[in-house]
Every structure is written in structure tokens, then in C-alpha cells.
Amino acid sequence: MDSLVDLFIVILAGLVHASLQLGISSLLILYHASLGKNIKKQTKFLTRNFMVGFSLFTALTVASACFVILVVFSESMPIAAKVILIGILIAMALAMWTIYYRRSTGTELWIPRSFARFINERAEKTSDEVEAFSLGMLMSAAEMPFGLILVLVAADSILGLPQSTQILGVIVYVACAIFPMLLLQLAVTNGKTIVDIQKWRVKNKNFIKIMSGVGYITLAIFLIAFKIMKDF
DSSP states (O other): OHHHHHHHHHHHHHHHHHTOOHHHHHHHHHHHHHHHHSOHHHHHHHHHHHHHHHHHHHHHHHHHHHHHHHHHHSSSOOHHHHHHHHHHHHHHHHHHHHTSBOSSSSOOBSSOHHHHHHHHHHHHHOOSHHHHHHHHHHHHHHTHHHHHHHHHHHHHHHTTSOGGGHHHHHHHHHHHHTHHHHHHHHHHHTTOOHHHHHHHHHHTHHHHHHHHHHHHHHHHHHHIIIIIGGGO
């Protein structure tokens, strides 16, 4: 039963991570720029390497978090640390609802404008697989102000899984985190245009924002119910 709870927390944390928009925004820019100057096959290679870079950095971050927790606590986090995680999750939910998106009609995010321009320039100038890979890693790193708490929660639950399945836990988290990117690639393959996808994102921005915050809150509730209360 405990392993099932831990696995569910890993999946939920990964899905909340998937709701973060910086990676998908950068992938859309890369798609738009590449389709305008490359054949579809080259675009597919670039976007695939972007996702590989994003996935690898995310996996390394989760694995590193597991290692740090083991070194610091010898096993899973104590209750006091989990209470701090819960507080941060609630704070992240409030931040998601208030500052994650800029006050505009588009999908501009919280990042500084100078960094947003840098991302746009990098995505538009990316022309080979190595650049796409490094851009994916950079975007995964840039999501960490909102994603690191999710990684820590997932890492603590991964350590609660049997040792033989802990690597699988990391893979499950990463798969959940990149799920929207896989959907984006599938949509483009099936004939959807980048403009159509961006219009959908703008139309559903408030829904995504609300559900992201709800995801953080739900994760906090699960930690309270299954990681805090069970010890009392």
C-alpha cells in the first residue's frame, strides 16, 4: 500500500511539473522557427533532441535530489522537512495563481524580459541537434524555481519505493513531466499548426493556471494525509 501511495505521489508531482509552461513555450518557438527554414525531417530531429535534453536534465535533477536526501537524512525526509515541503507547495500554488503568468492577453511568463528575449533568440537560431539538446537542458533548468519543490517531493517518494523500482520511479516522473511535449509533437504530426496550438494555449491559459495551482495544493494534501498523519 505504501509503495502505491509513493508511486501516485511521483505521478502527481510529474503531472504538476508537466503543467509548467516554459518548456512547452520554448518548444513551440523552436517548432515555429525550424518549420520556416528546414524540412520537416530536420525539424523533427531538432525537437526530439530538445525533448531528450529536457528529459535528461530533469532525470538528473530527480536523481540528484534522491542522492542528497539519502546523504542528509540517511533515508526519507523526517516529518519536519515534509512540513516545510507542504508549506512551500502551498506558497507555489499561490505564486502560480498570481505571478506565474504576466498580466497580459497572451501567455507571457514570469521570467525576466531579457531572459525571454534570450530564449527566443536561442530557439530561433538553433540549427543543429546539439544546440537543440542544450536548449532543452537549459529550459528544464529554468523551470526549477517552480519545479524544484516537485522534484524534492517526488525524490522522497521514489526513495520509499522498493530499490528495484526506484529507477523506474525516476522514469515515470520524467515521462509525466514531458507528456505535453509528446502531445505537441503528435498534434503537429497530425496536421495541427503552431498557430492553432498557441491559440488553444491563450484560450485555456486561465484553466491551466488554476489547475496547476490546484495540483500543488492536491500534492500538499496528499503529503499531509499519507506522510504526516499516518505517523500520528
